[in-house]
Amino acid sequence: MLAQLRDPMILLLVAAGVVTVVVSDASDALVIALVVVVNTAVGVTQDARADQAIAELDELTAPVAEVVRDGHRQEVPAADVVPGDLVRLEAGAIVPADLRLLEAATLSVDEAAMTGESQPVDRVVGEELLAGTVTTRGRALGEVVRTGADSGLGRIAGLIGTARVRETPLQQRLRRLSRDLVLLVLAIGVVVVALGLLRGEPLVQTSILAVSLAVAAVPESLPAVVTISLALGAHRMAQRHALVRRLPAVETLGSVTVLASDKTGTLTQGRMVAGALWLPPAHLYDVSGTGYAPEGTLSPVGRDAPDGAIDRLLRDVTLCNDARLVEPADPAEPWGAAGDTLEAALLALSGKGGVEAVDAHRTWPREQEVPFEAERGWMSTTHRHRSGHPGLHVVKGAPEAVVDLVAPPAELRRLIATETARLADQGYRVIAVADAPSYDDGRVRPGTLELVGLVGIADPPREASSGVVADCHDAGIHIVLVTGDHPGTATAIARVLGIADDSTATITGPDVEDGLDPGELENTRVYARIRPEQKVAIVRALQERGEVVAMTGDGVNDAPALRTADIGVAMGRGGTEVARQAADLVLADDDLRTVVVAVEEGRRIYANIRTFLRYAVAGGTAEVLVVVLGPLVGLRLPLLPAQILWINLLTHGLPGVAFGTEPVRAASMHQPPRSPRESVLGGGLAAQIGWVGALIGVVSLGVGLWAHAVGWHVQSTVFLTLGVAQLGVALALRAPGRRPLLRPLDYAVLGALLLQLGGVYLPVLRQLLGTQALAPAAAAAALGLAVVPGLAVLLRERLRR
Structure with a gap:
């Protein structure tokens, strides 16, 4: 719960809620509290469901070991094995601790989970076996030399524990947006209070107006939109057998620039x-x-x-x-x-x-x-x-x-x-x-x-692997193969799948040990004979170049890199429990196509968040312009604080949240991922927000001046125009597509429209908001001009497409 509450946008909302309580604005404080509670509840519920799904995947029982103590054979839990124990191994046994071989008869060991080697390795007397590996042939007797944190398995666990979980690109962008919004809110508050005092208005009334505008400028539905979008995305991915362990990871896949994939059991079948x-x-x-x-x-x-x-x-x-x-x-x-x-x-x-x-x-x-x-x-x-x-x-x-x-x-x-x-x-x-x-x-x-x-x-590629590689290339995602296998084998598989060609390079473990040259990373597609700690070094080197790295894997040796990567993707059925627990996303059916589905889902979510910001911030900008510029053009107080909060509640409420349900846009998987350094308002979005907000503001002020000239109630006319204009823009920003005919966004806009009209014509709401019922001519003028911004946005979207 605390992890959810540390979100920057939530902290900003909490601060706004404190201010509204201080100035006795109970209604808006209640709205803000509701958003915070819903956001936290959804996030915590998703985390709990993910943990439960992972637990259901874990059908492995704790292994036992056959040891010789005091000359007698006995079976003990692997956790009770201690240095000095003699352990007997038969074909198919899991090695319970690091052993030194005292006897070995035609012994072969599958070390894929630890080293990534796809083929069993022959071991002889005097050599060591690592905990977590599996004997595939022969029999052996070994003396336990290391257990726990000192074993090979334990050292990998240590790497997992020290790996720092990075902020997702979305979290980084929202943190920067929150910082900018705080500065904007402070500036708006200072300007509004100063102008009010210059006009001789009371400080309390001016302060309430400033807080109302500040709340209008902050898209307080954004955390709910983000959380619900992520939760819906996680639900859709669960239906496609992808289990999300960490909710922000859903969007991260949409920002991935490099997919670092293990070979054995991931791109390949894991079977000879x-x-x-x-x-x-x-x-x-x-x-x-x-x-x-x-x-x-x-x-x-x-x-x-x-x-x-x-x-x-x-x-x-x-x-x-x-x-x-x-x-x-x-x-x-x-x-x-x-x-x-x-x-x-x-x-x-x-x-x-x-x-x-x-x-x-x-x-x-x-x-x-x-x-x-x-x-x-x-x-x-x-x-x-x-x-x-x-x-x-x-x-x-x-x-x-x-x-x-x-x-x-x-x-x-x-x-x-x-x-x-x-x-x-x-x-x-x-x-x-x-x-x-x-x-x-x-x-x-x-x-x-x-x-x-x-x-x-050979260990052949999975049937879906070539398609996954092609789809990732089409989406602007570079794939690199990171494996403990032989360079020749790894390069051959990479060429078959289309990952590597004659122009790309292969780097081996010793090269990584000597230090990675940033210039070499640009053209390297295969990393072979790589140890677990070297996988972490490769992921970090790519991240230092500004890449958003997704790491797929299934073995114990993949776990540290899965934790270090921006998003770790583990195999649920054929993978190890260690890898699943270290990952952000688990493929329950081990189908790599689900990775492409997840990337598309991530991009859909990010596109919907940007669309909501374009809509909500433009509306907030329009509200600020109306209140700040109104007195300068002859409208002394075009909106009351309660009216601003009502418009904000309706436009940022259900319609805002409904943006999170919009379908994927067809072009999303044919475009390169956005740079993590780019602002969430980047890519021209800030300019679009500016002109849309200005257009809504100008139309609302124009209607207010018309009302003032002909004797209509100015605040009610501006109130109706400003709210309906924002709802029209929401409809214009719907994702293209004919099915379904009516989406959640359409129903949300319809409900908000009825409530906006109720704010003018229902006596209870009129008394609460300080509005008056408008004559048919005034209402027709307000509604007729309110559709202009939406039509302008719709025309621009059609021309752009």
């Missing part, structure tokens, strides 16, 4: 997929399909491979494999993988080619195996056909390691090197497969194997 095959001597195949589902096709690029070549490759990658695919119980859910994700991608490939893993293992039961080791670079399995006669030896691993076992002719070796490089340039991790049709004792002997083919495996 086989996408290309090469069979010697020159047979290429493209592989379709997504995720681990064994559904897709193998399409030749050029000539088909000889009969049986594809089946042989698919059989080998199925047999030399320790993973398994997990079919979901719900057909709408994706297939899962148990074991090494790279091997699961090979199993999915086999399924696409019609090879069933169960049948392959039944036909070729395994007899021996040599597990994969990073130093060796390959794994092998030996099999005997179920008939008992032929044997089979299969090896798969890094091409440079497998080629030495195959010992092909020099020409074929060059072909393999060329194809490996080509696939790597496309972002693939290349696996070579070789076999021998028979074996003796199961040992692998160099030169005895025959190369079967190469498989390109």
Whole structure:
């Protein structure tokens, strides 16, 4: 609640409320109090709903660890693990603390959440595992060396805690506007009091008039308009599966100039997929399909491979494999993988080619195996056909390691090197497969194997990613890729998505460590091998250049940068809880298209706020001009304080708030974002406010002089003209579009118009406001001339469009 009350415009309203209480202006004090209460209640409610939605997303249970204490195995909560504990890990286990490996058998670890590395990393005895990573294959025994704040996870938590949450561009603009309005209000008060005293009017009456004009000059509905616009935007985004944790963040996306995106699980699927095959001597195949589902096709690029070549490759990658695919119980859910994700991608490939893993293992039961080791670079399995006669030896691993076992002719070796490089340039991790049709004792002997083919495996882009990149470019938003992955892989993905090209640069972690040159940032689109603290440095460097930075991510390692960025966007379904809690916006369905929807929503909100200011400040300007200039043209007191406050209440009330519901303008996503340094009244808005306010003021004074000349009640005529003229301008500023035919703004203007007429013709209101019922001729003249400013604004808007 206190956070809501610290808003500069709210503080200005509170100050105005204090003044109105001091001068016994109870009605306006009540209006101001109502605006403050509504604004605070809406903001607090939205924050609470966001926290509740995030809590509902968190379906993860607190992990447990299997430790060895006093020679006995036992399961304890991960939070109770202490340095010196021995922790046993199996495939799929979450590492509970930083460990030093004492034993490791074919151990691979998924470190994507901590480092951004998209592929599992092999770990051996003596190396360390970081808390929060997940074992994907093998087993291990490790000694706990660090826990809590000292662990890798804890250090990231520390970075999150020290990250300063920046003001949003809208908050900065409104703070500057509040400062300017305070100066304007003081100036108006001094001028009005001075002129009143020079005319010999009592100080109390002059002071009340000055306060009334000051309140008229302040668009006190602005906080309500801003809050309701943000709340409606947050509601609309929640319907599109985007949960807003911090209300001002809704508008911030509309001001974003740079979108710094993580790669793994954000722009990419976060799942390994086989996408290309090469069979010697020159047979290429493209592989379709997504995720681990064994559904897709193998399409030749050029000539088909000889009969049986594809089946042989698919059989080998199925047999030399320790993973398994997990079919979901719900057909709408994706297939899962148990074991090494790279091997699961090979199993999915086999399924696409019609090879069933169960049948392959039944036909070729395994007899021996040599597990994969990073130093060796390959794994092998030996099999005997179920008939008992032929044997089979299969090896798969890094091409440079497998080629030495195959010992092909020099020409074929060059072909393999060329194809490996080509696939790597496309972002693939290349696996070579070789076999021998028979074996003796199961040992692998160099030169005895025959190369079967190469498989390109990658973490492919999400289907929506290319569209998101294109839409962001169209909206003038630069996208940069910030990842812990390999530079080649990151650059390849960036080029596929249209983020990078031959003219852009790639910066690596060591470059960031040496210091970022501001000149390099302009042309850099890929940051690779980046550690968590370096992500924060990149975001800050971009902010120092004046950029408004949005950071997307899903891992623990993204959390500090999510907190540091102007707006952090986390994945709700596939992301970590740490990232979700650090973010301002959570994509519940992990659909990146929602980011574009949010940008459009942010721009709609900012456009509506500017439209309201154009309307409200112009009306306030007109009221000030009428009261200040009236005595100079022969109208001693054209409006009473109560009449000013009534006009202000009607025009800034329901119609003002209704501006927050106006639909998005078609051109909003085809224009560059506004500079955060630009005033909310910038871009020509101040000039528009000036001429519209002057036009309303001149028309109202003209009607007042006419009334004075023919004997109509001057204050009632000016009162009616001034109020209706502002309502006409409100209708002229409606966002273009035919649907719906009648919007909340139309109903609000109609209601305000009826109340304005009631101020002239209802006895109770006439007594309260000091007005008189106007003759039909006077009312017709007032209403007829009151539409002139609205028509002028409407004509200008049509010509501008």
